[in-house]
Amino acid sequence: MLKIExxxxxxxxxxxxxxxxxxxxxxxxxxxxxxxxxxxxxTLMSISGxxxxxxxxxxxxxxxxxGTAADDIVSMGLIQVPEGRRIFSELSVAENLDMGAFLRNDxxxxxxxxxxxxxxxxxxxxxxHQHGGTLSGGEQQMxxxxxxxxxxxxxxxxxxxxxxxxxxxxxxxxxxxxKINQEQGTTVFLVEQNANQALKIAxxxxxxxxxxxTMSDTASNLLADDEVKKAYLGI
Amino acid sequence: xxxxSTEQANRFISLxxxxxxxxxxxxxxxxxxxxxxxxxxxxNNTVEWRWANMIIIGVASFILSHVxxxxxxxxxxxxxxxxxGGQTVEKLTLRQKLDQKPVVAKSLSYAVLVLAIIFPLISxxxxxxxxxxxxxxxxxxxxxxxxIGLSGLLxxxxxVFYGVxxxxxxxxxxxxxxxxxxxxxxxxxxxxxxGILIAIPVLRLQGDYLAIVTLAFGExxxxxxxxxxxxxxxxxxxxxxxRPTIFGLDLNVSQATNLTYFIVLAFVLVTIFVIxxxxxxxxxxxLVAMREDEIASEAMGIDMGKTKLVAFALSTFWxxxxxxxxxxxxxxxxxxxxxxxxxxxxxxxxxxxGMGSIPGAIVGALIITLLPEYLRAFSEYRMVIFGVVLxxxxxxxxxxxxxxxxQKYEFKKKPESNMKEAE
Ligand SMILES: Nc1ncnc2c1ncn2[C@@H]1O[C@H](COP(=O)(O)OP(=O)(O)O)[C@@H](O)[C@H]1O
Ligand SMILES: [Mg+2]
Numbered sequence: 247m248l249k250i251e252x253x254x255x256x257x258x259x260x261x262x263x264x265x266x267x268x269x270x271x272x273x274x275x276x277x278x279x280x281x282x283x284x285x286x287x288x289t290l291m292s293i294s295g296x297x298x299x300x301x302x303x304x305x306x307x308x309x310x311x312x313g314t315a316a317d318d319i320v321s322m323g324l325i326q327v328p329e330g331r332r333i334f335s336e337l338s339v340a341e342n343l344d345m346g347a348f349l350r351n352d353x354x355x356x357x358x359x360x361x362x363x364x365x366x367x368x369x370x371x372x373x374x375h376q377h378g379g380t381l382s383g384g385e386q387q388m389x390x391x392x393x394x395x396x397x398x399x400x401x402x403x404x405x406x407x408x409x410x411x412x413x414x415x416x417x418x419x420x421x422x423x424x425k426i427n428q429e430q431g432t433t434v435f436l437v438e439q440n441a442n443q444a445l446k447i448a449x450x451x452x453x454x455x456x457x458x459x460t461m462s463d464t465a466s467n468l469l470a471d472d473e474v475k476k477a478y479l480g481i
Numbered sequence: 482x483x484x485x486s487t488e489q490a491n492r493f494i495s496l497x498x499x500x501x502x503x504x505x506x507x508x509x510x511x512x513x514x515x516x517x518x519x520x521x522x523x524x525n526n527t528v529e530w531r532w533a534n535m536i537i538i539g540v541a542s543f544i545l546s547h548v549x550x551x552x553x554x555x556x557x558x559x560x561x562x563x564x565x566g567g568q569t570v571e572k573l574t575l576r577q578k579l580d581q582k583p584v585v586a587k588s589l590s591y592a593v594l595v596l597a598i599i600f601p602l603i604s605x606x607x608x609x610x611x612x613x614x615x616x617x618x619x620x621x622x623x624x625x626x627x628x629i630g631l632s633g634l635l636x637x638x639x640x641v642f643y644g645v646x647x648x649x650x651x652x653x654x655x656x657x658x659x660x661x662x663x664x665x666x667x668x669x670x671x672x673x674x675x676g677i678l679i680a681i682p683v684l685r686l687q688g689d690y691l692a693i694v695t696l697a698f699g700e701x702x703x704x705x706x707x708x709x710x711x712x713x714x715x716x717x718x719x720x721x722x723x724r725p726t727i728f729g730l731d732l733n734v735s736q737a738t739n740l741t742y743f744i745v746l747a748f749v750l751v752t753i754f755v756i757x758x759x760x761x762x763x764x765x766x767x768l769v770a771m772r773e774d775e776i777a778s779e780a781m782g783i784d785m786g787k788t789k790l791v792a793f794a795l796s797t798f799w800x801x802x803x804x805x806x807x808x809x810x811x812x813x814x815x816x817x818x819x820x821x822x823x824x825x826x827x828x829x830x831x832x833x834x835g836m837g838s839i840p841g842a843i844v845g846a847l848i849i850t851l852l853p854e855y856l857r858a859f860s861e862y863r864m865v866i867f868g869v870v871l872x873x874x875x876x877x878x879x880x881x882x883x884x885x886x887x888q889k890y891e892f893k894k895k896p897e898s899n900m901k902e903a904e
Contacts, residue, residue: 296779320782332777334770344763345770349782397782 247272247433248293248324248401253302255285255292262288263299264457270401270450275427275434277444277465279478280454286437287329289454290403293435294326295319306401321349323400327407329437331390335379339370342378342389346396356396363392366422384415391419395426401433402426408440416440420447441478445469453478498550506543510535552877597746601739609742613810615850616745617803622830622842623752624799629828630837630885631765632792633772635692637824638699641679642672642797644706644819646804651719651814652712661725661809665802672801673794680793684786687775699824706816718815725809741810748806752799753839759795760839768792833874835881844882 250268254261262285270276280286291297293304295316304312311319334342343363347356364371367388373381378389387407394402404423408416424447427434438444445451445465453461453474461468468474517538520529601609625639646668653659653667683694706713713719724737725744732740759765770778771788779785808814826849834845853867874882 294780296776315784316779317782317784320780325782326780328777328780332774332780334773334777336773337766337769341766345766345778345781345783348763348767393781 247274247307248435249303249305250293251303251305253289253292253299253304255288255297255299257288257297262457263292265302266454266457266459268452268459270433270435273427273431273433274450275424275436275448277436277438277441277448277451278454279438279441279444279451281439281478283456284454285457286454287405290326290328290405290435290437293319294324294403296326317349320397323398324403325394325397325399325401326403327390327394327405329405330409331383331386333378333381333386333389333393336377338375338377339381339389340374342393343370343396346393348397350396350398359396359398363395366395366425367392384411384419387411387415387419388422391422391426399432401435403435403437405437406439407436408438408443416443420444423447439478441474442469498547502543502546502550505546506539509542510539513538598743601742606735606738609738610810611851611854613738613742613745613806615847616742616749617807617810618827618830618850619749619843619846620745620752620799620803621827622834622846623749623756623839624796624803625827626831626837626839626842627756627759627768627796627799628792629831630835630842631760631772632768632789632796634789634792635688636793636796637692637696637828638702638821639695639796639800639827640819640821640823641699641702642676642800643804643807643823644702644816645672645675646801647808647814647818648706648713648719648804649801650805650808651722654722655719661723661805665805668805669798669802672804673798676793676797677790680790684789696821696824699819699821703816703819703821706819713816716815716817718813720813722808722812722814724812725806738810741806745806748802753843756839764791829871833871833881835884838881838883838885841881841883841885848882 248268248270250266253263253266253268255263266285266289268276268278268289278286278289288297292299295311295314295318298313302312303310306319306322306324309322311322311324334345337345340360343360344356347359350356364374367385369385370388370392373385378386381389391404391407407419407423411419420443423434423436426432436444436448445468448465451461451463451465451468452459453468461471461474463471469479514535517534518531520531521527522529600612604612621639621643624642625636628634628636628639649668649671650659650661650664653664659667679695679698683691686694707716709715724732724734725741726732726737727740767778767783767788768791770781770783771785771792775785778788807818811818827846830845830849831842832845833841833849834843835841848870849867852870853864856862856866878884
């Protein structure tokens with residue numbers, strides 16, 4: 247589904263990605279774990295065309311999308327939920343969702359999808375007329391995910407959805423991610439620092455350190471790996 | 482609980498306040514010493530020491546500073562009251578009260594409309610002419626509001642597009658005898674084209690940089706007009722631009738002024754209507770989304786470049802049309818009508834009224850154009866009073882006189898109409 251070869255991205259002359267290879271199959275949940283500043287966000291930004299890479303290839307469904315504009319990539323069904331939620335605080339919940347469907351014109355289906363996300367997160371339905379900025383952190387994350395779902399993703403890129411949330415909310419968010427993957431068949435690429443939770447719902451995992459992939463294996467193997475345990479699971 | 486804080490706010494004198502005010506008084510006495518106290522008498526070659534002035538300044542600045550502090554305390558007290566009160570004792574602004582009573586709000590706006598329509602009939606030509614200028618600025622403020630309030634693009638040289646409209650009409654009329662009504666849309670479209678041409682190179686700029694570059698464009702525009710004699714006749718400008726007429730009638734000055742007034746009024750209404758529709762449309766919301774978070778917008782597939790161009794195009798059109806009307810009203814234009822000062826004035830209107838708010842832009846424009854007019858009695862002090870009013874509003878109403886309340890998106894109530902608008 248998504249294949250990344252030797253991806254290199256720079257901020258000015260600082261190299262944030264030093265040749266990354268990733269492979270994500272259709273219907274999988276793949277997680278990318280790593281410490282702060284490892285380059286996880288940069289990886290997602292490069293894939294979704296917001297920060298174009300300098301070298302390497304991004305292949306989506308057999309098509310080379312390197313250098314394609316961000317909005318074209320969205321219309322191909324690759325949607326990112328950016329780090330820190332970044333919901334539109336002065337737009338209402340429903341308007342935020344409508345912005346997710348910005349490139350779509352199928353009114354009836356947009357409405358159906360909106361009902362679907364309200365079903366996933368009933369609290370959003372309750373707050374549909376409230377401004378995004380007035381939601382709690384957990385609700386904002388739910389809104390950010392829902393907004394991305396409104397774009398009809400074939401592959402969903404999530405950047406640290408658990409960041410700054412209470413454990414019980416984190417659990418809820420991860421359950422929903424799993425549910426979206428199973429019910430909708432949406433492929434999920436999950437970037438996390440919360441390695442334990444992420445590896446538990448993922449099929450496959452990558453470990454990243456200072457712009458490089460240092461490990462890749464099935465999620466269960468990584469969970470059992472001594473080094474991963476020491477560095478990321480705090481065991 | 483609100484009692485304690487209002488008591489605090491109302492306390493008239495505290496030691497700390499007196500200290501601060503005394504310090505400010507001393508500082509002002511020191512600052513104004515050279516001009517207010519020392520006076521060189523050039524006839525006798527002596528120096529006069531006017532110590533009385535120093536005392537007056539000291540006392541005046543002490544009192545002013547004290548009154549100022551008192552008001553600030555009140556304001557802060559009010560703020561903390563509101564925070565404490567939460568949902569229970571929420572104080573409603575006038576706007577919110579009006580929103581809750583749509584009948585009152587509606588009849589109020591109809592009353593204003595009727596008043597606006599009969600205005601030229603009950604007042605003289607001079608007043609009508611002032612009101613035309615005020616309404617032209619209302620259009621400018623509404624147009625700039627799309628850029629600044631809605632889209633968050635800090636554009637400073639907005640008056641350029643007004644100038645483009647005015648010169649479009651003047652030149653088309655001069656060379657091709659194009660009449661007012663034909664020039665009206667052409668002026669708007671031409672301003673839009675110039676807007677897009679300016680927008681393309683500045684697409685990647687944000688915030689202060691965008692402000693500086695557009696300010697520079699504004700100055701370049703004026704300097705070009707002043708020096709390109711073959712095109713614009715330089716500083717001497719273009720005279721004898723025909724006033725608008727209707728049905729080929731031969732109108733005298735007073736009738737033409739009244740006609741212009743009604744044209745502007747109609748145009749203001751059209752502008753308000755279109756901008757209101759825009760705000761509730763998907764394009765309008767994408768402008769707000771861009772203002773709030775460019776990265777999130779991009780992640781949702783909203784192309785920043787296209788959206789900025791849309792903002793420029795939607796905003797500059799109004800200035801162009803207003804410019805055509807302006808040329809028709811004054812019958813004479815030259816570059817001095819389109820200086821940086823004018824751009825800043827329009828910006829003040831938007832900020833004073835409340836960014837992103839339609840009634841705010843209207844009130845802001847009316848205050849800023851009409852206040853100096855009616856303060857003429859105070860002649861040289863009018864700009865000082867004007868400045869003080871601006872500062873006071875910004876201190877006590879930092880969001881502007883009528884802050885924007887973004888319309889809520891009622892998906893459930895009327896799904897059909899909303900979905901249509903969304904396209
Ligand atoms: N906008 C930026 N400009 C310059 N350097 C950046 C920028 N964003 C991130 N970086 C740098 O790139 C590296 C990777 O950052 P990031 O992708 O945000 O890491 P992560 O998401 O894994 O915490 C860091 O060294 C960071 O300092
Ligand atoms: Mg990150």
